[in-house]
Amino acid sequence: MKQFQYVRPSTQQSVLDAIAKPGTKIIAGGSNLVDLMKHGVMSPDKLVDINKLPLRQITPAKGSLHIGALALNSQVAEDKQVKEKFPLLSQALNAGASAQLRNMATVGGNMMQRTRCPYFYDVAMPCNKRVPNSGCGALEGFNRMHAIFGMSDKCIAVHPSDMAVAMAALDATVVIAGKKGQRRLPFTDFHRLPGNTPELDNNLAKDELILAVEIPDNNFAKHSYYLKVRDRASYAFALISVAAALDIDNGTIRAARLAMGGVAHKPWRLTAVENALIGKPATAASFEQAAQLAMQGAKGFKDNAFKLKLAPATLTEALKHAAGLA
Amino acid sequence: MEDLTNGFLGDENDQPKDNPRRDFLKKSSLLTAVALTPGVAVKAAENHLDEKVAAVFEKLPVNLTVNGTAHKLSIEPRVTLLDLLREQLHLTGTKKGCDYGQCGACTVHVDGLRVNSCLTLAMMVDGKKITTIEGLAKGEELHPMQEAFIKHDGFQCGYCTPGQIMSAVACIREGHANSEGEIREYMSGNICRCGAYPNIVNAIQEVKNGGQQV
Numbered sequence: 001m002k003q004f005q006y007v008r009p010s011t012q013q014s015v016l017d018a019i020a021k022p023g024t025k026i027i028a029g030g031s032n033l034v035d036l037m038k039h040g041v042m043s044p045d046k047l048v049d050i051n052k053l054p055l056r057q058i059t060p061a062k063g064s065l066h067i068g069a070l071a072l073n074s075q076v077a078e079d080k081q082v083k084e085k086f087p088l089l090s091q092a093l094n095a096g097a098s099a100q101l102r103n104m105a106t107v108g109g110n111m112m113q114r115t116r117c118p119y120f121y122d123v124a125m126p127c128n129k130r131v132p133n134s135g136c137g138a139l140e141g142f143n144r145m146h147a148i149f150g151m152s153d154k155c156i157a158v159h160p161s162d163m164a165v166a167m168a169a170l171d172a173t174v175v176i177a178g179k180k181g182q183r184r185l186p187f188t189d190f191h192r193l194p195g196n197t198p199e200l201d202n203n204l205a206k207d208e209l210i211l212a213v214e215i216p217d218n219n220f221a222k223h224s225y226y227l228k229v230r231d232r233a234s235y236a237f238a239l240i241s242v243a244a245a246l247d248i249d250n251g252t253i254r255a256a257r258l259a260m261g262g263v264a265h266k267p268w269r270l271t272a273v274e275n276a277l278i279g280k281p282a283t284a285a286s287f288e289q290a291a292q293l294a295m296q297g298a299k300g301f302k303d304n305a306f307k308l309k310l311a312p313a314t315l316t317e318a319l320k321h322a323a324g325l326a
Numbered sequence: 327m328e329d330l331t332n333g334f335l336g337d338e339n340d341q342p343k344d345n346p347r348r349d350f351l352k353k354s355s356l357l358t359a360v361a362l363t364p365g366v367a368v369k370a371a372e373n374h375l376d377e378k379v380a381a382v383f384e385k386l387p388v389n390l391t392v393n394g395t396a397h398k399l400s401i402e403p404r405v406t407l408l409d410l411l412r413e414q415l416h417l418t419g420t421k422k423g424c425d426y427g428q429c430g431a432c433t434v435h436v437d438g439l440r441v442n443s444c445l446t447l448a449m450m451v452d453g454k455k456i457t458t459i460e461g462l463a464k465g466e467e468l469h470p471m472q473e474a475f476i477k478h479d480g481f482q483c484g485y486c487t488p489g490q491i492m493s494a495v496a497c498i499r500e501g502h503a504n505s506e507g508e509i510r511e512y513m514s515g516n517i518c519r520c521g522a523y524p525n526i527v528n529a530i531q532e533v534k535n536g537g538q539q540v
Contacts, residue, residue, distance in 0.1 A: 006386060006403035006449050027450070034406070034445045035426050047403065049450060074439075098515020099502070100493065101427060103439040104446065234514035 001037050005046040010053075012177060012209065018048045020179070020207040026050055028070060029104040031097075032113040040123050041114075041130060055108075055211060058082065063217050064173075069108030069210040073163065074099065076107060086215055088245055091226035092166035098235050108210040111164055111174070111190065114201065115157035115265075116237055117146070128154045129198040144303035145237065148311065150264040155198030156301065159191055159266050160237050166226060168267035169243035169259035172215045178208040187213065191266030198265070220245035220257060225321035228261070229314050238262035240311050242318035248282045258294070258319075263311060270294050287319035288312075388452045392417065393461030401448055408432045408443035411458060419459035419488045423517075430516035433489040433496075434458050440496035442515075459488035462495065470538045471495050474529035482520035490516045494530045495540050503534040 009015045018024055023045030027033055036042040055068035058079050065081055076082055077093035097105065105113075119125045119137030126135030138146055138156050146156045164187070172187035191202045204210065224245040230236040241261035247254040256277040258270040273294045280286040291312035300308045320326035385400040392415060401410060408425075411417045411434070420443060423431030427445040434443045435457040462469035471491050474480070481487040493516045497503050502512035509530050510523070518526065533540060 001404045004403060006447075008449075027447070030447055030450065031427060031442070031445050034447060037404075038426060047447075051450065072439075098430065099497070099500070099512050100430060100433055100440050100442045100515045101445075104441050234511050 002040075002043040004037075004044055006049065007046065008049040008052055012053060012211075015048060015050050015053065015209055016177065016179060016207065018046070019209065021046070024048055026112075026209065028106040028109040029072070030109075031101050031104040032109065036114060036121075039121055041121055050209070061214065064214045065217075067107055067213045067215070069212055070106045073097070073102040073105045073107070073110060076163075077102065085217065085221055086166075086170055086224075087221055088224035088226055088243055089163070089166045089170060089215070091224075092162040092228075092241075092243060095226055095228040095238075095241070096162035107163070107213055110161050111167075111202070111210065111213075112204070113161060116160045117157035118142070120157060129157060129194070129201075132197075132199045139301070142303055143301045145239070145262075146301060146304050147264050148298045148300055148304060148307045149260075149268050150193045150266070151299075152194045152196065152198070154196055155194035155265065157194070157198070158262055158264060159201070161267070162226070162228060162238065162241055162261060164191065165241055165259045165261035165267045166243045167213060167215070168269050169245055169257040170215050170218065170220075171257070172213050174210060175212040175214060176204065176208050177211050178205060182211070188267070188269050194265045201265075218245070218257075219247040219255070223248050223322045223324065225318050227314055227318035227321060229310060240307060240314045242314050244315070244318040244322040246277075246282065246319070246322045248323060251281055253277045253280050253282050253286070258290075258315070260294070260311065260315070263298075263307065282323040282325070284316070284320055284325060287316045287323070290319065291315040386449060388449055390448075390451055390454055390456055392456045393458060399448075403447065403449050405448045406444055407434065407436075407446040407448045407451055407456070410448040411443065411456070417458050417460050421485055421488055423486065423489070428517070429486070429489075430493060431486050431489040433492040433516065435492060435496060438499075440493055457492075459492055462491065469495070470533050470536065470540060471498075471529065474533045475526070478525045478529040478532065479522070480526040480529040481518070481522050486516060486518045486520075490518065490526055494526070494533070497530060498534050498540050503530055506531070 007018060009018055019026060025044035025047055027047045027049050055070040057068045058071055059066045065085060067076060073093050077090045083090045117138055119127045120129050125137040128134060128136050136155055147158050167187045174185045174187055174190050176183050176185060192200055226243050228238050228241040230238055238261045243259045245257040256274040258274050260268040273290045276293055277290050294315055295312050298308055385402055388399050388401055390397055408420060408422055411420050420434055421431040423429035425444045427442045432442055432444040433440050436451050437454050471494050475491060493513055497512045503509050506527055509527050
């Protein structure tokens with residue numbers, strides 16, 4: 001690991017001042033950043049440890065739940081309010097990483113984690129995300145874990161988070177602090193598609209700090225399910241994951257929320273499919289139709305074409321679980 | 327003043343007289359920081375950092391309590407908790423497996439929470455209480471989980487065992503050892519390449535069902 005400076009500011013303003021300077025990087029849990037620094041993928045000159053900031057609380061707000069950016073993944077997954085109001089989020093968090101890593105990783109850090117594309121991690125390989133315009137090793141390489149939606153010829157990596165898939169499905173909002181004050185961003189607009197700038201994972205500016213994520217109250221708690229398909233039963237990144245939430249009235253779907261993980265550079269929200277489900281009976285047939293609709297525009301590569309079948313199957317299964325049919 | 331620079335910059339003859347790096351160092355209170363490595367001092371000078379910032383390159387103080395013993399140490403920011411435990415405190419029970427947070431061999435408790443010490447910067451546990459495998463036994467009396475691992479043959483080579491045991495104790499304390507399936511899920515961050523998993527699960531179940539204080 002390259003040498004770096006370490007500072008631990010105690011106020012939000014001093015954090016913002018510190019991160020405005022080039023070469024700086026925020027550290028919260030460190031579970032991804034320290035890993036990347038050991039691999040030489042990231043080598044900041046200065047780490048700004050934000051753990052002194054009071055951003056660890058999970059508090060009910062008017063019509064929503066406010067989750068501080070430094071709340072631990074394990075803390076959120078076990079939180080009584082989260083389990084009661086948003087069991088989907090609790091399930092997604094528990095599907096991610098290991099018990100040890102969930103005790104380290106924070107909500108903000110989870111959002112900021114980098115792709116696990118092996119070509120991004122291997123500094124001997126070309127990667128447009130790590131070194132812009134160096135090429136993409138995955139396009140013609142071993143691309144079994146890669147995207148089937150929203151990729152570009154510059155990058156076909158996927159975002160690795162499970163938590164983010166649930167947050168996207170639950171209409172969460174990201175609260176961000178910057179020099180000019182606070183701004184709010186829909187969670188679905190936080191992460192980016194690669195386009196011509198795959199080096200940018202998200203729309204957080206270099207001098208901004210995530211303060212919290214807020215999830216609005218909803219009627220999905222009774223009928224939601226996070227289904228993650230991976231190479232082993234636990235502690236592996238998703239091949240496909242689905243966050244499914246339904247509001248069912250007398251067997252008829254009143255509203256739906258759907259997002260997929262392991263398929264794109266960002267949590268893949270399926271708004272058109274959600275709308276198509278409104279008014280439909282909550283049956284396996286409706287869900288299979290919805291899953292076919294969800295696959296419009298999907299494209300496989302040499303090693304990941306299996307995802308074109310696995311994704312709709314996972315989607316159908318998740319919806320069946322959410323509806324209590326499985 | 328002059329002789330102190332030798333420690334930083336190596337051979338005097340390598341340095342031209344009007345080298346701005348030398349000037350910087352001469353002016354700077356960094357001269358007293360004998361712990362600085364040459365590369366770092368040069369880098370600080372190149373970036374025209376003032377001494378206050380450059381001083382951050384030095385070893386920083388960290389206070390932590392390990393298995394009940396308080397330690398005041400001075401470390402480089404890039405030292406992980408794992409390396410600090412093994413290399414500086416000589417507590418070699420905590421193992422370095424993958425060193426990338428993928429195997430769990432380095433699992434320790436920080437303020438009661440199990441974490442991967444290989445991905446934890448030691449600076450970030452300043453003021454915290456660390457428990458390692460060495461801190462579980464009471465003198466000669468093994469912890470119930472250690473006893474159970476021996477009884478159930480919960481290991482072969484033993485390399486992952488300290489991490490497995492630290493994780494197993496936490497698993498019960500967290501309330502995540504209520505069934506075989508739950509134990510397997512919440513122990514998934516600890517890899518055993520010998521494949522002792524069934525015996526590890528048995529050991530955890532025995533301790534859990536025995537109702538002993540862990």
